[in-house]
Amino acid sequence: MGSTIIPIAVLTIVFASVVTIVASYFKLQRHRADAAALAEYRKLAEQIAAGQQATNDRLTELGDRVKAVEKLLQSVG
Template sequence: MNGSTIIPIAVLVIIFASVTTIVVSYFRLQRHRADAEALAEYRRLAERITVQQETVSAQLAELGDRVKAVEKLLHSVG
């Protein structure tokens, strides 16, 4: 091999490495976007569950108060 064939081969290797790097980076970006979307969905789900838990806790507290009132009424009657 002489100097005139090494330069085109080196250029082709550099181009191939660049294209490979770009393709790999693109697919990593797509995977990262999918992960970010899944994480956002989990956050929305967690927020919704938190609100529902607070609602259920409030309902249970109200029910507990009603049961105490009924118990008090029963004790006063009996």
């Protein structure tokens, strides 16, 4: 009985090690996929922020033009 416990214990330790390594590998792969997705979201957010800034600049320019037209109309009227 004593001679069978040692090989079973060794096999159990080896099996536990393999399971831990495989689980860690898949966790790492999931983390890499999440990091790639976050990088894409960050890139998209930067593009949206740049687009909003361009729209804001254009609206400011149009507001200035409307003010100029209003002044012109007031001076004529």
